[in-house]
Amino acid sequence: MKKMSKKIYMAAGYNTISLGTGRKEFNPKKPRPGLEHYISEAGKGTLAQIGGAANIDESVIGNFMASRFNNQGHLAGFIPMIDEGLKFKPSIRVEAACASGGMALITGIKNVLAGANTVLAVGVEVQNTMKAIYGADVLAGAGWFQNRKAGHAYFFPGQFSDRAGAYYEKFGKERTRKGLSRWYANAIKNARLCPTAQEFHNSMPDPEATCFNMEPNGKSFVDNLNVLDCSKVSDGASAIAILSEEGLAKCGITKKDAVEIAGFATSERDITQNPTDLTVMETIRDAAHKALANAGITINDLATIETHDCFTIAGVLAVEALGFAKHGEGADFIAEGNTARDGKIPMNTTGGLIGWGHPTGGTGVHQAVTIWEQLTGKTGDAQIEIPAEKPYALSINMGGDDVSVVAIVYKKN
């Protein structure tokens, strides 16, 4: 992949809370904020840090299924709602299932490469408009609809349960579940440090043991994962500015308050085909390594990673796809604490999808915001140390079952 023709930066990130079960303010029986609220809050949050809407050239909004969750299409039209200064400026909506947010970032990056100086990228999803059993139908749209009939009631938990089952069979169930439980515990502990996280209020005494002892029950849920192995239903939005050097200057943002985009890649698998091997995330592997190559670095240069842990098993498979552990040893690598916030390679430091939340179309942007915060020292209680010799970070945003993947490498300035 070609090197970028000019330097690209991200700055001025903003996350709304991830609202859903677990947050004290969440009450499914009471009215809740809608799409408009989240888009507006996130967008305004970023505009306030860049000198206002006048400095925005174009906008991109990533969203997966507002057409079904909220009976609302045509989301580009909500961008000027954020600020009147965005009226008559270009705006586009992109969709790649749960990688919609990541795809919004990539579109923004490409727009800057094509000549724009400042692009506003927003990712949003409001999913608590229906019960999870009906939401499962909507989210199943990230798979091939022709597989829906034969699929599980909880379609995507079913898909990843099959992956977990295959992994248990190949590498041992207890050993794997130790890794999955540690992944869950890391997610919860990190989320407790982040006030916008869905699990910020979580006070479970021993999340690792609780997850380990909760035997999956296929009669009521899926065969190989329990509910703690799954990200929750979330409402939320994130926004960030994507800028050229000129854009930074125009917005009055210093480089130390921005991260540089060192490389990126997107990769696509045929949605009509089953994965070649259920114990491998081949599209994540492909995209991540292309992005690292694009940045000219290896995994040893990374200080932190935000990876798409819609399910704990996805965390294990990502660790292996990235090359931190050999095939079959990812769960051990996690169980040993290597991905914890004080481990060799801290992952999902504000909770990831399981701990922070997974407003599907917003997740990719949220990952970028978290990395921007970590590399610029703005993460508050969740801040980790970024070693001088490892100034890089990586985000992996996945749509469907390893179908669309966006990988971005960021560099601390």
Add this chain to the structure above:
Amino acid sequence: MGSGILLLTAVEMANLSLKPENKGKTFVLNAIDLSEEGLAGLMKYLRAQVRKMAEKKMVWLRQMYAGRADLIENGQIIDEYIFDVMNVVRPVTTMESAYGSNLIFEAIAENQGLKVKIFSQIDQNNPNKPWFFTNTSSIPIHVLNNEAKLGGRILGFHFYNPPAVQRLVELISINENSAEIKDFALAYAKSLKKVVVPSNDFAGFIGNGHFMRDSLHGIAEVEKLMKDFSFVESVYMVNKVSQDFLVRPMGIFQLIDYVGIDVVRFIMAVMNPWHDSEDLHSDLLDKLFDMGVKGGQNSDGSQKDGFLKYEKGRPVGIYDPDKKDYVMISNFAAKCDSYLGALPESWKPWKAVNFNKKKADILEAYFGDLNNAKTVGASLAKAYNQRSNEIGLGLVERGVGHNKDDVNTVMLTGFFHAYGPINDYLK
């Protein structure tokens, strides 16, 4: 009446109809109610409840409808299942629809004369020699059998309210019952996933046999306390003792309100003639009933005011018959609490005990402390527990319950007590 039973039965019949071996068979459940309005409400309730149930068994439903290529999403399958359940039910206002039925499930008001009249009418016009299951909570089954001349084709099938939630069913058989009707009733109750407790045919059976006597004990305790305290203060204290000190889900007067003062009074009236050595009757309940203070539930499930006044489901006042109005609990609670004394240090509320894996240990420690406590509240609680124990043992001695375990199961499952009345906690 009977909406919960209708729901469970309709769902069970629809589930049976979905099984491959029953393909092509038609299942019919006549839902008879004399009121059009009642039927309309019943069908609305049924539709809403079936949806809730369907949402909870989606994994199973997808298997059941796997052969339907046109039903792909969960939402489509749930809608079809609701249709299939509703399709089993024939809402009717005429008794004639039962003349061709093989099984009649009756859940009308606890009125012996009305039940006998309906059973007789159906049986005389139905050539199938149908079986009758009656959801009576207190009327002896052999009386209904004899008066309606059913020849043993009737069996007591006592659900606890609300049937869709409560897991307990008391099955009351009589000597004339055939093995077939008893076996079917047992299989039917089990297929509804109920905890079945057999009870002998004594008026009130196990559940009300305990509850009515337990209530009368509470009322008697109020009368004793009234020598030194007002009525509302006395009711407050006995309610508190029977809830907090005894670690029960609600106090005895809240429970009477939940069931309905009118219903409790009626059940006592049904039971009383069958118990020569006891007087199962309360002048206080008569008095409140005559004053229009009845308790019970609103159609949305919220609690009506009775002995107690409720706000958001919590007691906030107590009815004063002299003032014909409620007196706020906050006006006198401190005085009464002080008189009762503090709860033992190891006390935990029912909610924290009943669902705790270490329930047995917690209760053992608590009752140890209660036995040693010298407060008025502890004395009243010990006396209350003693009486509850006697009532439970009495039910076994008189042959109402087959054994201690059955009596305790009814109180644990049907009344959600954290421990059975027949216990060794008293020292």
